[in-house]
Amino acid sequence: MIDTHAHLSRWDVYNHADELISEARREGLLAIINVTMRFNEIDNALNLVSKYGGFVYTALGYDYGGFNIREVQEIIKVINEKRDLIVGIGEIGLDYSVVRDRMLREISRHIFTKWILLARDLGLPLIIHSRDAEDDVIRLLNRYGPVKCVMHAFSGSKEQAMKLLELGCYFSIPPTITRSRQKRDLVSILPLNRILLESDTPELGPSPGEESRPVHIKVTLMELSKILNMNPMELGNVITENTLSVFRLGRK
Secondary structure (H helix, E strand, C coil): CEEEEECCCCHHHHCCHHHHHHHHHHCCCCEEEEECCCHHHHHHHHHHHHHCCCCEEEEECCCCCCCCHHHHHHHHHHHHHCHHHCCEEEEEEEECCCCCCHHHHHHHHHHHHHHHHHHHHHCCCEEEEEECCHHHHHHHHHHHCCCCEEEECCCCCHHHHHHHHHCCCEEEECHHHHCCHHHHHHHHHCCHHHEEECCCECCCCCCCCCCCCHHHHHHHHHHHHHHHCCCHHHHHHHHHHHHHHHCCCCCC
């Protein structure tokens, strides 16, 4: 099992990231993909890659509620300079539940387009957050792709999911599948070869108020195995192959 989305370099998590990583190793995880959302997380992220090379990998991204073009350019510069040390671009995206102003939404779309173009140019997958903005995500991916992409904790409609599948997107499923009807309905329509696992540490724990940890992808896998009526080990092997088809993971 591989956790494709954890915020280990976030400042409120980084101080106990070693414990979370040790627990994940003990519980048999194969790897964790750390994701960032601000420039000031990058050093933490690269330190984790250096310390846990071959187990912790990183993607570099930018807050979907941010509008600092200079910070975006700084992150893009690091991505280009550290291309061999990162496995994806994210977490990035659009969130219209947070960004309500029309002009700010336009800036968000401008920034999102920059990430699509960068991912296409570098051959890296995008890790996308989308809330109440799925139609624009689909439109921009259509216009500026093709690019590999992972929809993180997708909360859109079945119709939007089908359009994203047509674009080649994968969907990472969080531990909230234990209590989310929308997530359970989503996996029932997804092809098996498009499903990934994520913890979204420290968010989206399996029970309300519970902090998520990378090891919680085991909870997600067990819930998926019940919904899909599959042996957990067989399902885990399929999802691991899916993950390796998106992310180039190897010892750095």
